[in-house]
Amino acid sequence: MIESHLPAYIALTFVLFSVVIPAFGLWRSELSQPLAVLGSGIAAGFSVYGFINYLNEGSIRYFFGGWEPPVGIEFVYDGLSGFFVLVINVVAFFVMIHSHNLQKVEFPGKEMPYYSLAMLMMLGFNGMILTGDLFNLYVFLEIASLSGYALIAIGEKQAPYAAFRYLIIGTAGGTLYLLGVGFMYTITGTLNIIDMAAMLPMLFESNATFAALILMIVGVGVKAALFPMHGWLPDSYTYAASTSTALIAPIGTKVAAYILFRIILWMFGIEITDAIAPLSYIVGVLACIGILYGSIMAIAQTEMKRMLAYSSISQIGYIIMGLSLANPWGFAGALLHVLNHAIMKACLFMISGQLRLKEGHSDISRFDDSYRIKYPWTMASFSIAAISMIGLPPLAGFFSKWYLALGTIDNSNWLFLAVVLVSSLLNAVYFFRVLEKVYMMNPEKGQKEPAEATRNEASASMLWPTGILAVSLIVIGFANAIIVGILLNIFPM
Amino acid sequence: MDLSLVPLLAILVSLVVVVPIMLSSARPNLREFWTILAAVIKFVLVLTLLPGAMRGESVQLHLVDLAPGIPLALNADPFGVYFAVIASGLWIFTSFYSIGYVRGAGEIKQTRYFASFAVCLSATIGIAFSANLITFLLFYEMLTVATYPLVIHNEKKEAIDAGRKYLAFTLTAGLLLVAASALVYHYTGTLDFTPGGILSDADLPHTAMLLLFILFLAAVGVKAGIMPIHGWLPAAMAAPTPVSALLHAVAVVKSGVFAITRVVGYVFGVDVMGDYGLNDILILLAGFTIIVASLIAFAQNNLKRRLAYSTVGHLSYIVLGVALLTPTGMTGGIMHIAAHATMKITLFFCAGAIYVNLHRTEISNLDGIAKVMPWTMAAFVIGSMGLAGIPPINGFFSKWTLALGSLEGDMIFPVIILVVSGILNVGYFFPIIYRAYFKPGKGLEKYGEASPLMVVPIMVTAVLSVLFGLFPNLFFGFYDLAVDISLSLFNSAAP
Numbered sequence: 001m002i003e004s005h006l007p008a009y010i011a012l013t014f015v016l017f018s019v020v021i022p023a024f025g026l027w028r029s030e031l032s033q034p035l036a037v038l039g040s041g042i043a044a045g046f047s048v049y050g051f052i053n054y055l056n057e058g059s060i061r062y063f064f065g066g067w068e069p070p071v072g073i074e075f076v077y078d079g080l081s082g083f084f085v086l087v088i089n090v091v092a093f094f095v096m097i098h099s100h101n102l103q104k105v106e107f108p109g110k111e112m113p114y115y116s117l118a119m120l121m122m123l124g125f126n127g128m129i130l131t132g133d134l135f136n137l138y139v140f141l142e143i144a145s146l147s148g149y150a151l152i153a154i155g156e157k158q159a160p161y162a163a164f165r166y167l168i169i170g171t172a173g174g175t176l177y178l179l180g181v182g183f184m185y186t187i188t189g190t191l192n193i194i195d196m197a198a199m200l201p202m203l204f205e206s207n208a209t210f211a212a213l214i215l216m217i218v219g220v221g222v223k224a225a226l227f228p229m230h231g232w233l234p235d236s237y238t239y240a241a242s243t244s245t246a247l248i249a250p251i252g253t254k255v256a257a258y259i260l261f262r263i264i265l266w267m268f269g270i271e272i273t274d275a276i277a278p279l280s281y282i283v284g285v286l287a288c289i290g291i292l293y294g295s296i297m298a299i300a301q302t303e304m305k306r307m308l309a310y311s312s313i314s315q316i317g318y319i320i321m322g323l324s325l326a327n328p329w330g331f332a333g334a335l336l337h338v339l340n341h342a343i344m345k346a347c348l349f350m351i352s353g354q355l356r357l358k359e360g361h362s363d364i365s366r367f368d369d370s371y372r373i374k375y376p377w378t379m380a381s382f383s384i385a386a387i388s389m390i391g392l393p394p395l396a397g398f399f400s401k402w403y404l405a406l407g408t409i410d411n412s413n414w415l416f417l418a419v420v421l422v423s424s425l426l427n428a429v430y431f432f433r434v435l436e437k438v439y440m441m442n443p444e445k446g447q448k449e450p451a452e453a454t455r456n457e458a459s460a461s462m463l464w465p466t467g468i469l470a471v472s473l474i475v476i477g478f479a480n481a482i483i484v485g486i487l488l489n490i491f492p493m
Numbered sequence: 494m495d496l497s498l499v500p501l502l503a504i505l506v507s508l509v510v511v512v513p514i515m516l517s518s519a520r521p522n523l524r525e526f527w528t529i530l531a532a533v534i535k536f537v538l539v540l541t542l543l544p545g546a547m548r549g550e551s552v553q554l555h556l557v558d559l560a561p562g563i564p565l566a567l568n569a570d571p572f573g574v575y576f577a578v579i580a581s582g583l584w585i586f587t588s589f590y591s592i593g594y595v596r597g598a599g600e601i602k603q604t605r606y607f608a609s610f611a612v613c614l615s616a617t618i619g620i621a622f623s624a625n626l627i628t629f630l631l632f633y634e635m636l637t638v639a640t641y642p643l644v645i646h647n648e649k650k651e652a653i654d655a656g657r658k659y660l661a662f663t664l665t666a667g668l669l670l671v672a673a674s675a676l677v678y679h680y681t682g683t684l685d686f687t688p689g690g691i692l693s694d695a696d697l698p699h700t701a702m703l704l705l706f707i708l709f710l711a712a713v714g715v716k717a718g719i720m721p722i723h724g725w726l727p728a729a730m731a732a733p734t735p736v737s738a739l740l741h742a743v744a745v746v747k748s749g750v751f752a753i754t755r756v757v758g759y760v761f762g763v764d765v766m767g768d769y770g771l772n773d774i775l776i777l778l779a780g781f782t783i784i785v786a787s788l789i790a791f792a793q794n795n796l797k798r799r800l801a802y803s804t805v806g807h808l809s810y811i812v813l814g815v816a817l818l819t820p821t822g823m824t825g826g827i828m829h830i831a832a833h834a835t836m837k838i839t840l841f842f843c844a845g846a847i848y849v850n851l852h853r854t855e856i857s858n859l860d861g862i863a864k865v866m867p868w869t870m871a872a873f874v875i876g877s878m879g880l881a882g883i884p885p886i887n888g889f890f891s892k893w894t895l896a897l898g899s900l901e902g903d904m905i906f907p908v909i910i911l912v913v914s915g916i917l918n919v920g921y922f923f924p925i926i927y928r929a930y931f932k933p934g935k936g937l938e939k940y941g942e943a944s945p946l947m948v949v950p951i952m953v954t955a956v957l958s959v960l961f962g963l964f965p966n967l968f969f970g971f972y973d974l975a976v977d978i979s980l981s982l983f984n985s986a987a988p
Contacts, residue, residue, distance in 0.1 A: 392637075392667070393559075393627075398634075399559075399560065402671065403560070406678065409675050409676055410679065417672060421669070421671065421672055424668055425664060425665060428660065428664050436653065440653065478557055478559070481557070481558035481560050488561070
């Protein structure tokens with residue numbers, strides 16, 4: 001009977017561990033991190049099992065307490081939510097392992113609250129994805145956001161300020177979303193997504209639903225850092241502890257993107273979305289501006305975490321642009337990019353954490369060719385992730401670009417096609433710049449003496465997660481036909 | 494014997510050998526042994542495919558699906574085998590030459606050099622055996638990435654700038670190829686290279702076809718050095734000379750012209766090319782490149798840069814032959830792939846030997862060097878006269894076939910280009926020979942001929958150039974193979 005309760009188990013695992021960690025952590029604070037690894041590991045296991053179960057048996061609708069909607073709340077475990085849950089929980093598992101050596105340096109003495117908050121945030125993210133109820137989604141969104149603000153505030157000196165700024169902007173976004181939900185409830189009398197989707201065709205060309213949709217897109221767009229609502233992101237990602245960034249960056253904006261997928265493609269459907277104004281095209285254009293803006297700003301950065309943060313703005317643009325195309329190839333490309341980008345960014349942010357731990361900084365202008373000798377495996381992982389970000393075959397990043405390109409062509413949308421291509425070049429600029437620093441001697445300083453650079457590689461608890469994620473990019477590249485086959489079946493139209 | 498795995502093995506052998514090369518970093522002799530071993534095995538593997546190719550057979554292998562409906566697939570067809578034989582055969586000579594060169598010149602990071610070189614060869618053979626555009630794209634990008642460490646090899650400022658320029662050109666080209674491939678997939682639902690073309694049934698409007706062709710041309714024309722997108726090639730001369738010799742005279746740039754031939758003959762098809770008038774663009778661009786590159790070559794005082802511009806010009810001979818859309822012209826173009834390869838590699842080998850031996854790179858410093866390096870300069874004379882089209886060296890033969898091909902298509906303009914270019918070739922090579930043989934040299938007393946590791950490969954490639962010129966069918970029936978490849982493109986299009 002485990003299958004039918006699976007959606008609840010995933011969320012409850014995080015509830016359980018957010019309580020267990022303080023309980024044990026008060027006694028022995030060094031137990032917090034292993035418990036967090038255990039919790040996220042169990043959740044990841046459930047997610048893998050659940051997705052296999054979905055492939056064999058189909059979707060699950062889980063009614064809490066047996067109360068069916070509209071009275072009760074349901075969790076919906078279908079292809080889309082299953083896929084997102086799988087991606088975020090597996091990535092979180094690796095980030096939790098990786099944090100083992102970082103915790104003592106980046107948030108000493110705060111291990112217990114930190115990991116408890118991390119579990120709470122994961123609860124929020126999983127809840128947002130799994131719930132089938134718009135208001136319940138808001139509740140989970142706030143759980144995730146509040147714990148997220150706290151996690152970001154645990155960081156460098158500027159982190160509390162960045163977190164406060166995020167709090168203000170994020171709360172405004174959440175409120176706009178809630179306002180949109182209020183509109184929808186007034187119009188339809190339900191909060192359940194499936195019920196609402198059945199009712200919406202009758203409200204074709206309704207100005208009220210249109211307004212609600214815009215409110216929800218803007219509200220969620222803040223969380224997804226959709227241009228021009230991305231202002232909170234660079235500071236938050238830069239100043240937060242490396243583990244927080246590695247956890248939030250690959251996952252947080254993706255979950256917001258998930259809500260956009262659910263609302264635009266599942267609940268409203270693309271016809272109703274575009275009934276009054278070409279809303280999907282506008283969202284796509286914003287995404288494209290974000291893609292170019294993020295890439296150009298990333299080139300201008302010298303701090304690695306900040307560069308990666310701007311890169312995240314750009315990459316989330318790919319996902320939302322693919323969504324806005326609303327055709328099978330664009331959809332498959334966007335979802336594949338959810339997976340690819342989660343892995344690439346987790347890997348890259350984890351590497352920035354490794355460098356901060358070892359060198360005390362992650363300032364690209366101070367990188368030199370001794371890193372090649374000091375951190376051979378770290379830099380090998382970095383190279384793979386970077387080349388995948390640039391999008392060279394056969395690495396995973398190439399294929400999301402390929403399907404997105406096919407999607408833009410199917411819509412005869414040449415502008416978006418050009419953006420996808422140009423952005424890859426910009427990615428190449430900011431990643432090859434780092435590779436040049438690390439793999440080549442400085443022409444002015446000449447060759448390093450061997451004594452200056454001896455092997456000083458990070459510990460196994462850091463190398464394995466980054467290494468596995470990097471290798472998985474190659475595996476996904478070769479196995480993407482299978483993944484995309486599954487994703488194309490998820491496409492709702 | 495089942496040959497289906499041979500193309501894959503031929504690609505993998507030089508990829509796998511990277512591991513032992515890296516591990517033998519501290520023992521140079523062992524490390525170089527691996528390179529030579531891989532080169533020989535690769536050549537033998539490619540040769541086993543040759544008899545089948547002579548009979549017009551292809552060896553196909555489907556690996557995994559790279560995307561739904563698009564497999565990672567290899568197809569060692571006659572044209573692919575033809576190119577692979579040239580690239581892998583010359584790799585053996587280049588490997589020996591490289592050993593002499595990097596040790597003589599005391600290059601840094603030699604392990605990286607040999608490892609990258611091996612990956613480049615894998616990518617080149619992969620390009621030769623790609624059965625569809627995605628597989629091709631994969632190896633095309635792999636070649637880009639693997640060549641980069643070789644271009645920046647000495648890590649001086651000039652080399653790093655050249656590397657950036659190289660990446661800017663080739664990565665842009667790769668992206669255009671992504672777009673072009675996606676468009677082809679959208680219009681036809683397939684990406685498989687097919688003799689006679691896959692766009693013949695697409696029935697596209699004229700502008701769409703034209704834009705698609707320009708997209709392809711920009712994508713693969715970069716590596717083929719078509720003007721005005723040739724700029725990376727002279728800059729890439731910052732690389733060590735063996736790299737310039739094999740990659741920037743044979744493997745990389747020939748991958749470009751190979752790709753143009755694939756695009757013209759196997760994606761668009763000769764009928765579509767003719768019907769839409771696309772070949773006229775190609776003829777004009779190629780003609781322009783041949784003449785202008787030769788003129789620029791005059792102005793270069795650096796020997797390698799002069800050779801680079803010469804390469805740009807000669808690559809367009811091949812493009813011109815393909816663009817003529819006549820069977821004989823196509824044969825001439827395909828022949829010139831082999832002919833230019835043996836001659837230009839000889840010339841670059843000579844330039845490298847002069848640099849390692851005498852530390853001279855500028856043409857104005859080459860006075861009298863024939864007295865101390867007689868063998869090297871004799872080879873230089875053969876290579877340069879061959880490029881100018883003087884019989885009996887193989888450059889004459891391919892050029893003659895090209896001229897016949899353009900007359901077959903009732904075109905006189907290409908013939909004029911060929912003649913003028915021949916004169917220009919003599920013009921920019923002769924001063925080098927004159928200086929080396931007839932001007933008195935200074936400060937050469939203590940020097941002798943370069944190391945045998947370099948001189949022997951030079952002599953072999955020079956002799957090959959002459960032998961191919963005298964007997965085009967002497968080795969592997971190359972001329973017949975080129976004729977068969979060319980005819981296959983026209984016959985399949987005819988019905």
